[in-house]
Amino acid sequence: MILLNPKQEAFNHLDEKSREIMKKTINHFESRGKKKLKEDYNERVWYEDLLEFLKEKKIFSTLLTPSKYSIDNPDARWDTFRNCDFNEILGFYNLSYWYTWQVSILGLGPIWMSKNEEIKNKTAEFLDNGDIFAFGLSEKTHGADLYSSDMSITPLGDGKYVADGGKYYIGNANQAAFVSTFAKNSETDEYVFFVAEPGHENYDLVQNVVNWESYVAEYALNGYPVTDREILSSGEEAWDSALNTINVGKFNIGWASIGICTHALYEGFNHAANRNLYGKYVTDFPHIKQMFVDAYARLVAMKLFSQRASDYFRSASQDDRRYLLYNPMVKMKVPTQGEVVIDLIWNVIAAKGFEKDTYFHMAAIDIRALPKLEGTVHVNMALIIKFMSNYFFNPGEFESVSKQDSSNCDEFLFNQGPTKGLGKIQFHDYNIAYNSIDTPNVNIFKEQIGALKELLIHATPDKDQAKNMDFLLFLGEMFTLVAYGQLIIEKQNMEDFGTDLLEQIFDFMIRDFSKYSLNLYSKADTTAKQMEYCLKIVKKPVTDKDSFNQFWDNHVYKLKDLYEMNA
Numbered sequence: 001m002i003l004l005n006p007k008q009e010a011f012n013h014l015d016e017k018s019r020e021i022m023k024k025t026i027n028h029f030e031s032r033g034k035k036k037l038k039e040d041y042n043e044r045v046w047y048e049d050l051l052e053f054l055k056e057k058k059i060f061s062t063l064l065t066p067s068k069y070s071i072d073n074p075d076a077r078w079d080t081f082r083n084c085d086f087n088e089i090l091g092f093y094n095l096s097y098w099y100t101w102q103v104s105i106l107g108l109g110p111i112w113m114s115k116n117e118e119i120k121n122k123t124a125e126f127l128d129n130g131d132i133f134a135f136g137l138s139e140k141t142h143g144a145d146l147y148s149s150d151m152s153i154t155p156l157g158d159g160k161y162v163a164d165g166g167k168y169y170i171g172n173a174n175q176a177a178f179v180s181t182f183a184k185n186s187e188t189d190e191y192v193f194f195v196a197e198p199g200h201e202n203y204d205l206v207q208n209v210v211n212w213e214s215y216v217a218e219y220a221l222n223g224y225p226v227t228d229r230e231i232l233s234s235g236e237e238a239w240d241s242a243l244n245t246i247n248v249g250k251f252n253i254g255w256a257s258i259g260i261c262t263h264a265l266y267e268g269f270n271h272a273a274n275r276n277l278y279g280k281y282v283t284d285f286p287h288i289k290q291m292f293v294d295a296y297a298r299l300v301a302m303k304l305f306s307q308r309a310s311d312y313f314r315s316a317s318q319d320d321r322r323y324l325l326y327n328p329m330v331k332m333k334v335p336t337q338g339e340v341v342i343d344l345i346w347n348v349i350a351a352k353g354f355e356k357d358t359y360f361h362m363a364a365i366d367i368r369a370l371p372k373l374e375g376t377v378h379v380n381m382a383l384i385i386k387f388m389s390n391y392f393f394n395p396g397e398f399e400s401v402s403k404q405d406s407s408n409c410d411e412f413l414f415n416q417g418p419t420k421g422l423g424k425i426q427f428h429d430y431n432i433a434y435n436s437i438d439t440p441n442v443n444i445f446k447e448q449i450g451a452l453k454e455l456l457i458h459a460t461p462d463k464d465q466a467k468n469m470d471f472l473l474f475l476g477e478m479f480t481l482v483a484y485g486q487l488i489i490e491k492q493n494m495e496d497f498g499t500d501l502l503e504q505i506f507d508f509m510i511r512d513f514s515k516y517s518l519n520l521y522s523k524a525d526t527t528a529k530q531m532e533y534c535l536k537i538v539k540k541p542v543t544d545k546d547s548f549n550q551f552w553d554n555h556v557y558k559l560k561d562l563y564e565m566n567a
Contacts, residue, residue: 002300002497003262004088005563006030011085015407017075018082021059022089028053029093034565037094038357044213050097055130059086060101064108067409069124077409078112080251080314084306087252091259095366096213098256100132102373103171105252107133109245110180110193112414114232119195123178131177135249136196137242140168140218144375146191146242151183151221153192159228163194166206166220173198173217174205180232181221182242191238194230196221236418244416250327250374251313254306254334257370261299261341264363266563268345271352273560283560288348289552295344296556297504301488302334302341304497304505308487314404318417321425322398325387325483332380333480335370342367359565378469381476386422388479392453396426403494430482433489439499440542441506445485448513448537452478455533465525474520478537481513500551507541514538 001008006026011019028050029037040047054060062076063083070076090098111123111133123133142148151165163183173179178195185192196203202225206218233241269292272282282288309326316323342363346353353360371377390396434446465471485506492502514537520526521534 002303003265004092004259005266006089006092007563013405014082014085015075017062018079018085018407021057021062021082022085024057025053025059025086025089030566033567034359035357035567037359037565038362041094041096041213041362042356044211046215047097047100047213051100051130051132058128058130060104060130060132061124061127064105065124065127066112066411066414069120071124071128073128077407078413079407080310080410080413081405082407083252084255084310087255088259088262091256092263093259094213094362095256095260095369098252098259099171099214102249102252102256103135104133104176106135106137106245106249107172107176107178107180109135109248109414110182110232110238110241111178111195113241113244113416114193114237116229116232118229119178119232126177129177132172132175134170134172134176134179134217135245136167136170136173136179136181136219138167138169140166146182146239149182149184149191151181152186153183153194153226154186161194161226161231163196163221163224163226166218168218169209170217170219171214173219174208174215179219182238185234190235191242192234193232193238193241194226195232196224196226196230200224240417240419243419244413246374247324247327247416248413250331250380251309253370253373254302254330257335257338257367258299258303258306260363260367260370261295261302261338263565264342264345264360264367265295265299266559267359268349268353269556269559270561270564272348273557282348283557289548289556291344291348292556293504293548293552294508295341296559297501297508298337298344299341300501301484301505301509302337304488304491305484306330306334308491308494311401311404313413314408314410315401316412316416320398322427324422324425325384325391325427326487328375328380328383329480329483331374332371332377332384333484335367336377338367338370378473381473381480382469383422384480385472385476387425387427388456388476390423390425391427391430391479391483392456394426395429398428430486433486433493436493437489437499437502439503439506441503441510442485442489444510444539444541445506445513448478448510448517448539449482451533451536452482452517454536455530459527459529459533461530468525471520471523471525474516474523477516478513478520481509481516485509500547501555503542503547504551507543510539510541514540 011022065076067077090101111119138144139150153161153163155161181194181196183192202222204220204222206220208215209218210216275282309330312326313323353364517534517537521531
């Protein structure tokens with residue numbers, strides 16, 4: 001089964017210690033039960049019991065310490081393959097639990113990427129003690145605009161400095177062992193990363209800016225003393241570590257969305273399949289079947305794409321930076337699909353989704369946050385579009401990337417190098433994947449790709465259109481679909497999850513491609529020639545009632561009563 005079922009998953013794809021971590025984490029949540037989960041969520045209770053559990057089992061220490069900094073723990077490593085499972089589990093139960101993990105990862109990024117060995121070793125000690133971390137990047141008036149950072153660090157001489165300024169929307173900054181803080185040197189205007197400690201008297205914890213279980217802080221440093229021993233990086237290295245840390249953090253966001261949607265789908269399907277209206281079960285109505293088939297296919301596609309994207313992330317190098325396209329997609333495409341999945345389920349369960357004792361009540365709120373973390377959809381789309389020309393018209397030669405499931409420490413994550421030169425990154429020919437499949441809906445999708453390329457060649461956006469993000473957004477959405485489908489096909493060729501599922505995935509992708517094309521057609525500045533090509537892109541998927549019903553029986557209806565969280 002592709003979707004996570006916490007009560008049946010054996011995690012046989014992981015080593016013994018990693019399996020133990022996943023199973024103990026699931027047992028922790030299931031033992032607490034749904035009633036306690038919802039009480040704490042509704043009353044916004046800080047999750048001290050979770051942090052104690054993580055500390056006792058040394059989970060963050062095992063999962064987030066690079067091997068060479070391990071303290072007597074042979075299983076400690078930063079292993080993206082197993083971290084994906086942990087991401088998914090935390091999202092499955094509660095986004096706030098995932099959030100403390102996510103912002104710890106962000107806080108650790110500038111540390112593990114630095115050359116400050118003393119701070120690295122101290123960080124390993126903190127992790128071994130069960131501590132959490134924070135990433136002091138964004139500011140109240142500038143958001144994540146790093147160019148405009150107002151946090152300053154002023155040299156005093158003899159390797160001493162003083163830091164002043166505020167940071168805003170910083171998770172874990174109430175209890176983090178270290179807050180990796182981004183600033184500018186007030187004399188040289190160079191970027192600087194240094195670590196601050198919330199317990200210091202010159203660290204002012206102003207407020208929690210959200211009404212949630214997690215603590216998302218506004219904090220201020222007022223004459224905060226810093227020495228060379230707390231400096232992580234400066235100049236270009238500080239800039240690069242900020243962006244490269246976000247590259248790592250982006251990848252987690254899609255997995256949180258997958259976890260949320262999976263739990264919501266189980267709960268929603270159980271409600272509908274056991275509810276009788278007008279003499280029929282809700283799941284007998286044709287429109288309900290269509291919504292659940294769509295939700296299931298979209299959710300499975302989210303997971304398959306993210307799994308394959310993990311292979312490219314783990315195998316990356318200075319000569320192979322394809323992950324810089326796929327990671328923003330795991331951050332942007334997967335969570336926005338998650339919103340669609342939640343809406344489909346909500347349209348079935350209706351008012352049930354507002355009830356305070358349902359998991360769905362949490363999911364409907366929290367799923368909205370994920371596309372808005374680590375850069376908005378528009379910010380990530382602006383990045384993705386930079387790769388479009390080389391992706392379609394200038395492919396490179398690469399060896400095939402196999403499934404990256406080895407128990408290795410992903411050292412490259414902390415040595416990604418300079419963040420410039422994105423326009424030079426090449427990708428392998430997407431036709432290799434698409435030409436390996438000959439099924440009706442995949443073939444229709446190939447026609448849509450061909451029409452999109454004709455638009456780009458014969459009706460290329462002009463200079464004004466190329467500067468208009470409102471125009472480029474829908475063009476970028478179509479490009480994103482091509483890369484999305486490519487990696488899903490690669491996953492099919494590796495693991496053969498079935499052409500019936502592949503066809504159902506491409507059914508919704510054809511419809512989405514058509515929708516984005518019509519949106520582009522309708523823009524005020526679209527030219528007549530562009531409109532002509534937009535209409536060529538609009539296609540209808542192959543529909544087969546018997547195949548649809550068979551898919552419903554073999555895949556979707558089997559979700560009935562498959563999982564329910566302990567009371």
